[in-house]
Amino acid sequence: MHTIPLGHTDVAVSRLALGCMLMGTSTDEADSFAMLDRYLAAGGTFLDTADCYAWWPGPGFTGGESESLLGRWFARTGRRDEVFLATKGSAWVADPDAARAETLTDEEKYAGAGADTLRRALDGSLRRLGVDHVDLYYVHVDDRRTPLEETLEALAGLVAAGKTRYLGWSNVPTWRLERIRQLCDRYGWPAPVALQQEHTYLRRRPGDANLSIVDSQQLAYLRAHEDLTLVAYSPILKGVYDDVHKQRDLAQMRSYRGADTDARLAAVAKIAAELGVSGSVLVLAWVLHQRSPRRVALIGPRTPAQFDELMSASDLRLDDDVLRALDAAGA
Template sequence: MRTRQLRSQHQAVPVSALCLGVMALGVHQGEDSSYAVLDRYFEAGGRFLDTANNYGAWTEESLGTQAGDSERLLGRWIASRGVAEEVVVATKCGAGKADPRRPLSGQAPTNYEGLAPEVVRRELTASLERLGLPRVGVYYGHVDDRTRQAAEIADTFADLVEEGLVQVPGLSNTTTWRLAEARAHSRSASRPAFGAWQQEHSLYWPAPGGAEDTLVTREGLDYAAEHPDLTILSYSPLQKGQLARPWLPLPDRYAHPGSGRRLLTAHQIAHAHGSTVNQVVLAWHLAGPASSVRYAAGSATLTTDALPLRRAAMIPVIGARTVEQLDEALGALDVQLDAEDLAALDGC
C-alpha cells in the first residue's frame, strides 16, 4: 500500500493512499463480515480508517442501531488485533443529534449538534472511549456550523491538536471560502490549520445552480492545488455503484450532459487498461485531479499551455461492504494512467 502525508503546521502524518470508510461496518454489516473487510484491508497494508460519531443514528428505527456503533465495532477490532499503534483513525463530530428524542435529517431543521467548543470536546472524549484510543489521527467537523465564526471553529480544533488529542484537524461538507477563512486564521496565529477536507467527489462535476457546499467543485480543487499542505478526502468516489451501471440515473446534483460524457470517457480508458471503471476513477483521484483554473499571477504574457499543471492532493475514502468490493478498489493501486488518460479525465 502506498502512503501519503497529511499535514498541519509542523505535523506530518503518514497514511494509506486508500482510506477505508467503515460507516457500514457494525451498522449495516455484522461483526464477522465487518472483521473480514478490516482484516483484508490491513493485510493489504491499509492503515487509514474513517468513521464518525453519528454512524448508526440514521438507522435506529430500520436496523435497531445507535449512534457510535461504527466506532464501537472499529474499537473492538483494533483491540482484538492489537493494532492501536499501527492504524490512523479519522472520526467526526457535529452531525450527531442535538436532541436525542428527535431523528436526524439531511434537511433543515437537521437536529445536528453543531460545532460549539464544548460539543466538539465532549464528542471527542466519547469517540476516544468507543475507539479505545488515546488520540485520533484526524478529527473532522462533520458538517459546517454556520451559527459560528470560522475562526472560532478553527481555534476549537487547534486546541485539541495542541493538547495531543488530535494529530490533524479537518473539516467536511464545508464551502471553500469557509475552509479558506478558517485556515487563514490559524496560519496568522501560528496554530495548527485544517489539513484534511472531506467532500463528496467522484467523476462528475456539480450541475449548475445546485447546492455545492458538500461537493468538490472546480474552485475547491483549485484552492487545494494551490495549497499542498491540504489534502482532499473524497467520499462516495464510486457513487454507490452507479459508475459501473451507466443505465442508472445520475444523482440530481450531477444531472447534466457533461456527466454522461465523462462517464463514457472513463469507461473507454478502463477498457484500454483492462481494468474496471471504478478502478480508473480511484486511480485518477490518487493521481490528484488537476486544477482547470490556469490564469496565474503574472501569466498575461504566457499561453495556457505554458502554465504549470497543478494537481490537488486527494485520497479516496472507499466504503467496501465485502472483501470482493475491497479487492476491486485495491486494484486501483496497480492502474497506471498515462498523461493522455489524466488529461482526458481532467478536461472532459
C-alpha cells in the same frame, strides 16, 4: 500501498483510505474485521470513521456503531499504533427516528460545533474507540450558528490536551475554509491539514448549490495551499459508474446531471471495457493518479468482495493516453 504527505506534517498516509462508515450496521462484525485485516495486510494505514456512523440504516441504530466496532477490533488485534485514525464530530444526531423521517432541518438534526459539544463528542469517540487519542479530528458539518472563533479555540484545546494530533474540516465552501485559516493564523491556533469533500470523476453541474462537492475553484485553492490535503469521499458515487439505474435514480446524481456528465459516463464505460475493469475501479484509479492537488481516495465497501475489487485500483496503472482521454471527455 502508496502514501502521500498529509499537508505539511511529517506524517505520510495511504492514498487509499478505508472508510468504516457501514461497519457495525450494514456490514456485520465478521466482514468488517475481515476487511480491516486485509487492508492492513495490503499496507493500508488510514482508517476513517465518525461519531454519527451510522444511524440511518434503520431502527435500532443510533450512531457510534462504527467507532465501537473499531474499538473491539483494536482490543482484539492490538494494532492501534499501526493505523492513522480519523474520526469526526458535529454531525451527531440526537433523534435518529426523526432524522430518518426527514422531519428535521439540518440545524435541528445535527449537534453542531459548539465548544462544549465538540469536547463531549471527542470524549465519547475516544471512549467508544478505546483509545486515548485520534490522529485526525474533523468538523464533520460546517456549523454557521456557532462563531468560528469558538469552534477553533475549542479544537486548539483538544490538540493541546493530546486528544487529537491534527485537525480537518468537511463539507465546507472555499470562502469559509479561507476564513478558518485566517483565524488560525491570527490567533496561533492549529489549522486544518485535511479537507474531506465529495470528489469524483464527474463534475458538479453549473449552478448546483451542493457545497460538499469539490469544484474547480476549490481545486485551485488546494493547488495554492499544499499544506491542506484533499480526502475525497464518494469517489465512485455508490457504484454509479457501473449501474445505469443508479445513473438515473441515485439522489446524489442531482448535482451532476447534464451533457457533461453524460459524456464523462460514456468515456468511463468505453475505457473501462477496453481495459477489462469496472467503471468504479477505473474512476478510483483516475483519482489516485491525480497529482495537483494531491488527494486521498476514501472507499467505503459494504462487503469483502467489494473491498477486494476496489483495492485493485491501487495496482491499476493508467497510461498518459488513457488519462488524456478521460480528462478531455465532457461537454
